[in-house]
Amino acid sequence: MNSKNKHQLNPRISADCVVFGFDFSQLKVLLIEREQVEGFDISLSLPGDLIFEDEDLDMAANRILNELTGLNDIFLEQVGAFGNPDRLSKASDKAWLKAVRQKPEERVVTIAYYSLVNMNNYQPQASSFAKTACWIPVHEISELAFDHYTIFQVALKKLKDKIKTQPIGFNLLPEKFTLSQLHKLYEVILGRDLDKRNFRRKMLKLKIVESLDEKQEGVPHKPSQFFKFNEENYTQLIQNGYDNFGF
Amino acid sequence: MNSKNKHQLNPRISADCVVFGFDFSQLKVLLIEREQVEGFDISLSLPGDLIFEDEDLDMAANRILNELTGLNDIFLEQVGAFGNPDRLSKASDKAWLKAVRQKPEERVVTIAYYSLVNMNNYQPQASSFAKTACWIPVHEISELAFDHYTIFQVALKKLKDKIKTQPIGFNLLPEKFTLSQLHKLYEVILGRDLDKRNFRRKMLKLKIVESLDEKQEGVPHKPSQFFKFNEENYTQLIQNGYDNFGF
DNA sequence: TTTCTATGTGTCAATTATACACTTTGCGAA
DNA sequence: TTCGCAAAGTGTATAATTGACACATAGAAA
Structure with missing residues (x-):
C-alpha cells in the first residue's frame, strides 16, 4: 500500500439496480427513459443514483429501490462493481452527463444490484423516476445507457444461477x-x-x-x-x- | 439522479485479493503481516492496494496479484464491493492508516477478488509484500484487519459454490x-x-x-x-x- | 348440452447417487 | 529376502432421482 496519493483513483460511487418483475408470462426489467439531450435519442438506463457520503452501499441500493417503487424489504443482492475507466464515454452518455452532472468527466464506479419484486405490489411513485419508469421484457432489451447492458446481462446470469440453487423465485410472485x-x-x-x-x-x-x-x-x-x-x-x-x- | 453534489460520496477505491492455495493437505490463504503501530499487535490483512486513476478494477487486482506473487494470468474473479462507512474504524486500523495514509480518515470502498494459485509456482517477490506474506490455513483464520475477515468468508463461500459447478479446482494444482x-x-x-x-x-x-x-x-x-x-x-x-x- | 381451455394426475425406464472392502504396488525395516 | 506398511486402485448392488409421456377434469361461455 505504497502508491502515491496524487495518482490514486478518487471517483464517485453509484448504485444501479436491475429490478426484475414477472407478469405471469414474461420476465421484465424496470428501466428508466432518459430524456433526449443534444439530439441524441431517448435511451433506456437502469435506475440508479450516486451514493451519499455516509451511506452504506446496500442502504443506497435500498433507497433507490424505494424511491422507484415505494417498496421496502425487497430481495436485493449485489451483482458486483463496474468501474471500467471508459464506461461513461459513449457520446450520448457524455452529452447526458454534461447536462446533469456538476463534473461530467468525473469517473464513476458503480455497484450493481439486482432485485426481485412482485409486480402487483409495485406502485409508480411520485418520485423523479415516476413518469419514466417502464417494464421491458428481458428479451427486448438490447442497448442501454453506459455499461448498463453488460450489468443487466451479468445480473440475469446471476439470477439464472441462483434460482437453480435457491427458491428466490417466490419473490417475483x-x-x-x-x-x-x-x-x-x-x-x-x-x-x-x-x-x-x-x-x-x-x-x-x-x-x-x-x-x-x-x-x-x-x-x-x-x-x-x-x-x-x-x-x-x-x-x-x-x-x-x-x-x-x-x- | 438529482442528489446534491456536496453530499455525495467521493472515496478512494482499493482492490483486495483473497488468494487461495492448496498444499495437498490444506486450503490456505495468502495474508500480509501488517507491522505493529502505536502498541497494537501485528495483525493480518488481505493483500490489497488503492487503485490508480486510469486503472480498470480487474487490472488493479491483477497488478496486486502480480506484485505479490510474480504470477500472471491467474484465475481471478470478483467477490464484490465492500463499502461500509465504518469498515476502517477499528482502533487498530485507524492507527495504522494514520501512519501510512495521507488522508487516513478518508472513506475507502474496496472491490474484493478471489484468486486460485498453484502454490508451486508461487515465488515470494522482491516487492513491498515480500517479507511479510504468509500462507495461513483457512480454518486458522480468525481476526483480520478492517473488514477483511468478512471479505474472506464471502470469498470462501463463493469458492465452495463455484467448485460444485465448475472445475476451477485445477487452478490450485x-x-x-x-x-x-x-x-x-x-x-x-x-x-x-x-x-x-x-x-x-x-x-x-x-x-x-x-x-x-x-x-x-x-x-x-x-x-x-x-x-x-x-x-x-x-x-x-x-x-x-x-x-x-x-x- | 356442448365446446373450450388450462388444470391436474401416474407409471415406467434410464440414469445417477450412495454405500461399502479387499487387492495391489513399491519402499523400507528386520 | 521377506515382511510389514501405507496409500493406490478397483466393482457391485441398492436406492433415489430424473425424464419421457397422454388423458380425464372442472368450470365458463356459447
Whole structure:
C-alpha cells in the first residue's frame, strides 16, 4: 500500500439496480427513459443514483429501490462493481452527463444490484423516476445507457444461477400463486421448457409450497389451486445442506 | 439522479485479493503481516492496494496479484464491493492508516477478488509484500484487519459454490496431479468427506481428467498415476449446458 | 348440452447417487 | 529376502432421482 496519493483513483460511487418483475408470462426489467439531450435519442438506463457520503452501499441500493417503487424489504443482492475507466464515454452518455452532472468527466464506479419484486405490489411513485419508469421484457432489451447492458446481462446470469440453487423465485410472485404460475416463472427465467408433471412433483416433494384452501375464480377453465411458499420447510432444507434443485 | 453534489460520496477505491492455495493437505490463504503501530499487535490483512486513476478494477487486482506473487494470468474473479462507512474504524486500523495514509480518515470502498494459485509456482517477490506474506490455513483464520475477515468468508463461500459447478479446482494444482490430490482438494474445499471410488468414477466418466504415462516415484507405497486436466472436454461439457458436478 | 381451455394426475425406464472392502504396488525395516 | 506398511486402485448392488409421456377434469361461455 505504497502508491502515491496524487495518482490514486478518487471517483464517485453509484448504485444501479436491475429490478426484475414477472407478469405471469414474461420476465421484465424496470428501466428508466432518459430524456433526449443534444439530439441524441431517448435511451433506456437502469435506475440508479450516486451514493451519499455516509451511506452504506446496500442502504443506497435500498433507497433507490424505494424511491422507484415505494417498496421496502425487497430481495436485493449485489451483482458486483463496474468501474471500467471508459464506461461513461459513449457520446450520448457524455452529452447526458454534461447536462446533469456538476463534473461530467468525473469517473464513476458503480455497484450493481439486482432485485426481485412482485409486480402487483409495485406502485409508480411520485418520485423523479415516476413518469419514466417502464417494464421491458428481458428479451427486448438490447442497448442501454453506459455499461448498463453488460450489468443487466451479468445480473440475469446471476439470477439464472441462483434460482437453480435457491427458491428466490417466490419473490417475483404474489403470496398466493398457482403451480402453473411458478412453473411458467421457472421456464421463463431458465429459458427452456420444464415438464409440468416433473416440476410439480419436485416442488411438492420438497414441501416448499403449501396448498391453500382456495381456488382461482372466474377463469374460463378448470380453476387452479392456490399455494403459498413454506418458508420454514425451505429454511430447514438449506440448513441440511440442500442447494440444488436439479434444473 | 438529482442528489446534491456536496453530499455525495467521493472515496478512494482499493482492490483486495483473497488468494487461495492448496498444499495437498490444506486450503490456505495468502495474508500480509501488517507491522505493529502505536502498541497494537501485528495483525493480518488481505493483500490489497488503492487503485490508480486510469486503472480498470480487474487490472488493479491483477497488478496486486502480480506484485505479490510474480504470477500472471491467474484465475481471478470478483467477490464484490465492500463499502461500509465504518469498515476502517477499528482502533487498530485507524492507527495504522494514520501512519501510512495521507488522508487516513478518508472513506475507502474496496472491490474484493478471489484468486486460485498453484502454490508451486508461487515465488515470494522482491516487492513491498515480500517479507511479510504468509500462507495461513483457512480454518486458522480468525481476526483480520478492517473488514477483511468478512471479505474472506464471502470469498470462501463463493469458492465452495463455484467448485460444485465448475472445475476451477485445477487452478490450485500443478499441471500433473494425482486423483488422490484432486480428491483431497475437493474434500478440503467442501469441508466434508467424499467417497473415493465415487469421486474417481465421476471425474473419469466426465473425461475432464486425462491419464498421463507417468507415475509418482520414491513414495513408500504404491505409486500413483499422474493426470492432467482436459480443457477441451471441459469446454464442450459446459457448452452442452452441464453445470452441476453433483457434490 | 356442448365446446373450450388450462388444470391436474401416474407409471415406467434410464440414469445417477450412495454405500461399502479387499487387492495391489513399491519402499523400507528386520 | 521377506515382511510389514501405507496409500493406490478397483466393482457391485441398492436406492433415489430424473425424464419421457397422454388423458380425464372442472368450470365458463356459447
